[in-house]
Amino acid sequence: FVTLTICTMGELLVEFLSRSPQQKFTQPGEFIGPFPSGAPAIFAAQTAKLSHRAIIFGCVGNDEFGRLNIERLRHEGVITDGIHIMENAVTGTAFVSYRSQQERDFVFNIPHSACGLFTAEHIEPGLLQQCSHIHIMGSSLFSFRMIDAMRKAISVIKAAGGTVSFDPNIRKEMLTIPEMAQALDYIIEYTDIFLPSESELPFFARHKNLSEKQIISDLLQSGVKHIAVKRGQRGASYYQQENGTMQELHFDGHKPKTIDPTGAGDCFGATFVTLFLSGFPAQKALQYANASGALAVMQQGPMEGISSLGDIENFLSHHP
Ligand code: ATP
Ligand code: MG
Numbered sequence: 001f002v003t004l005t006i007c008t009m010g011e012l013l014v015e016f017l018s019r020s021p022q023q024k025f026t027q028p029g030e031f032i033g034p035f036p037s038g039a040p041a042i043f044a045a046q047t048a049k050l051s052h053r054a055i056i057f058g059c060v061g062n063d064e065f066g067r068l069n070i071e072r073l074r075h076e077g078v079i080t081d082g083i084h085i086m087e088n089a090v091t092g093t094a095f096v097s098y099r100s101q102q103e104r105d106f107v108f109n110i111p112h113s114a115c116g117l118f119t120a121e122h123i124e125p126g127l128l129q130q131c132s133h134i135h136i137m138g139s140s141l142f143s144f145r146m147i148d149a150m151r152k153a154i155s156v157i158k159a160a161g162g163t164v165s166f167d168p169n170i171r172k173e174m175l176t177i178p179e180m181a182q183a184l185d186y187i188i189e190y191t192d193i194f195l196p197s198e199s200e201l202p203f204f205a206r207h208k209n210l211s212e213k214q215i216i217s218d219l220l221q222s223g224v225k226h227i228a229v230k231r232g233q234r235g236a237s238y239y240q241q242e243n244g245t246m247q248e249l250h251f252d253g254h255k256p257k258t259i260d261p262t263g264a265g266d267c268f269g270a271t272f273v274t275l276f277l278s279g280f281p282a283q284k285a286l287q288y289a290n291a292s293g294a295l296a297v298m299q300q301g302p303m304e305g306i307s308s309l310g311d312i313e314n315f316l317s318h319h320p
Contacts, residue, residue, distance in 0.1 A: 001278040005053040007131040007157075008040035009123075009150055010140025011115045012058045012083065013092030014065045015302050017260065023097050025107060034065055036072040037094060037302040038115075039137040039169050042263050046270035046292070046306045048077035052278065055127055057082040057149070061114040065091035072303065084122050089114040101258055102232065106173045111142045120149040128156055133277055135269070136191075138168035141183040150183075154190050165193035165273045167265065168200045193226045193276070194219060195269045201229070217246055228272050228286060230265055233258075236293070238286045249283050254294040254319050263302040268293035271312070291315050 016033035023029040040056060047054035056078055060066030062085050069091065070080050092113035097105045110116065134150075134157050141147050154164055166187050174180060188194070188204060196204065198212065205215045216227055220241040227239040235253035239246055272289035276282060291312045296305030307315070 001280075003052055004132060004274065004277055005055065005130045006047050006133045006135060006274060006277070007055040007057060007082070007128070007153070008044045008135045008137070009057040009153060010040040010137055010146065011038040011092055011110050011142070012041050012056070012060050012066070012069050013038045013094055013110065013113070013115065014068060015094045015096060015262070017262075017300070018095075018097040021098055021100075025095065025097055025105060031095065032300075034068060035301040035303065036069045038069070038092070039139050039167070039266050040135070041069065041073060042266035042303050042306070043135055043137070043270040044078045045073060045076040045303050046267045047274045049306045049308050050271065050274050051309070052274050053079060053130070055079045055082050055131060057118070057123055057127075057153070059084045059086050059089070059114040059118045059122065061085070061090040062087050063091055065093070066114065076306065079127075082124060082127050084118070086114040086117050089117055096262060101261060104262070106171060108171070108173055111177065115146075116143050117145070118149060119145045120152045123149060123153060128153055129160070131157055132160075132162045133157070133165065133273070134162070135165045135167070135273060136187055138166070138170055138180070138184055138187075139174060141180045141187070142174060142177050144179050147179055147183045150187070158190065163192040163277070164190050165195060165269070166191040167195040167269045168197075168203065169265065170200050170203065188219070188224070191224050193228070193273055194224045195228050195230065195272065197230045197232075197265065220246065226276070226282070228269075228289065230268055230293070232261075236268065236286060236290050238282050240282065249286055251287055251290040254291065256294040256298045258297045260300045260305075261297050263305055264293040264296040267296040267306055271307070287316070288312050291319070
């Protein structure tokens with residue numbers, strides 16, 4: 001299998017988790033953190049953990065939260081040279097409260113934090129040229145400057161024969177950002193590997209009331225080559241068009257002891273994309289990604305649940 005260099009770009013932040021279930025933001029309560037976080041950062045850490053090269057582009061402030069994030073990413077093997085330290089802004093933060101295992105509320109400080117100051121000028125061309133793949137998180141499309149930087153990176157990577165993956169990672173708290181909805185439509189046009197949650201598929205439908213199959217089939221017709229749909233505890237599915245017919249693969253979810261669902265989608269995505277691009281057949285990449293997502297929910301904290309190939313294979317040998 002080949003060693004890849006995969007980049008991500010976007011928010012770097014620290015996260016604070018509510019300690020008890022049903023804890024609301026409207027009353028005092030205990031939070032644990034700071035945990036290093038940001039969907040692109042979790043993705044990059046998971047790629048590095050699988051022994052491939054991961055580069056992340058973004059900004060932190062000149063503060064302890066920023067240093068915590070960079071040090072942790074470095075510790076996981078991520079190449080952090082693309083992270084800029086801004087003097088005039090603080091590192092992004094997120095507070096998470098768990099209404100239930102499926103429903104979470106967030107308070108984000110992202111567009112107005114150091115991440116919001118990232119521009120295309122911050123991308124070091126020498127670093128970008130090393131990358132054969134870029135992964136985009138919809139949650140990173142929070143400022144016109146970041147979207148512009150992504151357009152530039154996508155065009156450089158595509159022009160060199162590279163590929164693009166895209167996880168919409170839609171958060172209801174962020175949909176009010178006007179740049180975001182428009183950019184979701186733009187990115188999908190360049191997407192080779194699409195990694196939506198099943199609940200996000202209707203955002204990408206041509207019409208209302210289309211079935212999931214129809215939406216997926218339309219996306220494959222329009223040029224997306226591979227689609228892996230995340231179904232939470234019900235597992236994940238993969239779709240591809242071959243000789244005019246749609247191929248489907250599915251793995252049911254494992255039954256892990258769920259401690260914290262945050263980060264499962266990012267670990268799943270990074271494992272699928274990294275292993276698939278490195279030469280794993282889609283079925284095996286999906287099986288390993290499904291295990292990687294299950295392993296992620298067993299740990300508290302967004303980036304704490306990343307897994308090595310050995311961790312995944314060990315898990316699969318006990319959970320066939
Ligand atoms: P998020 O809302 O955090 O962005 P997501 O929708 O991107 O999450 P999930 O579907 O929650 O991603 O998780 C990704 C994958 O991880 C699932 O498709 C599944 O393979 C695995 N997974 C997640 N949660 C569980 C669970 N509770 N039990 C078993 N497997 C899980
Ligand atoms: Mg997600």
